[in-house]
Amino acid sequence: MSTAQPSTGFVPSNRHAVVRSIHVVTHPEATHHVEKVVGGWHDSRLTPxxxxxxxxxxxxxxxxxxxxxEVEVISSDLRRARRTADETAKSFGVAPIEDRRLRERSYGVAEGRPQEWLDQRFxxxxxxxxxxxxxxxxxGAETTRAVARRVYAAMDDILRRPCEHQIVVTHGGSLTFVVAHWIGMAIESLGQVNFRVASGSITTLREDGYFHNRQVSSLGDTSHLTP
Known part of the structure; x- marks a missing residue:
């Protein structure tokens, strides 16, 4: 005879409690955008x-x-990202943490040259x-594997630190690897993955406190930029 008890349907009330949120920001318009030169590690500034x-x-x-x-702000060390991070860090009364591993892909000798120069050789x-x-x-240009490895390493360190809200300021090309790391994609599975978002966007990543599932709550939100 079975001794199994009927299910009560009980689920703890805290199942949806969020234990960590990561807000991933892609820096907004920079001088290399309007000058039509290659960005990468070229240290361009934000435009007005x-x-x-x-x-x-x-x-x-x-x-x-x-x-x-509890809030911390982690940023690429390039000026366009750091300037973006400074505004956010100031609003929370914290100092941003620089991490050069969150930089955009390096395009080697093409950086700072006209975009047309790169297009002709790419x-x-x-x-x-x-x-x-x-x-x-x-x-000198980085491979996708090289970019993924350094961004994954940065994310490993970010997630080792317990913090309720972490704001990561990076670049459009690096965001794919931040999100892929969050959802547990192996680097060798990234060959055809691209989460394309607009400059100045906010992507929200959350982990619940019961199942510890990781969610992509929003991807590339730009509603805050609407006039």
């Missing part, structure tokens, strides 16, 4: 429009994070084969 967007990003994040919550990845290790044909 980019600075205004950074202020809007800071206000949006301040509104989303409850008063008194070798697109193959449809099949080693897309992660593909050489784009520009001296």
């Amino acid at each position: 429009a980019g600075v205004r967007a950074a202020v809007s990003i800071a206000a949006a994040l301040r509104a989303r994070v409850p008063d008194g919550a 070798v697109p990845p193959p449809t099949v084969g080693d897309r992660l290790g593909h050489d784009v044909g520009v001296q």
Whole structure:
């Protein structure tokens, strides 16, 4: 005879409690955008429009994070990202933490040159084969595997620190690897993955406190930039 008891349907009331939120910001308009030169590790600055967007990003994040919550801001060390992070960090009364591993992909000798110069030399990845290790044909440019490894390493360190709300300021090209790390994708599965978002966007990642499942709550939100 079975001794199994009927299910009560009980689920703890805290199942949806969020134990960690990561707000991933892609820096807004920078001078390399309007000058039509290659970004990468070229240390461009925010434009005046980019600075205004950074202020809007800071206000949006301040509104989303409850008063008194533990917050840290981690940023790429390139000026366009750091300036964005400074606005947000100021609104929370914290100092931003720089991490150069959150930089955009390096395009080697192409950085700071006209975008047209790179376009004429760029070798697109193959449809099949080693897309992660593909050489784009520009001296010093990083492979996708190299970018993924350094961003994953940065995220490993970020997640080792217990913090309720972490704000990560990075670049459009690096955001894919931040999100992929969050959802547990192996680096070798990233050959054809691209989470494309707009400059100045906010992506929200959350982990619940019961199942410890990780969610992508929003991807590339730009509603805070609407005039």
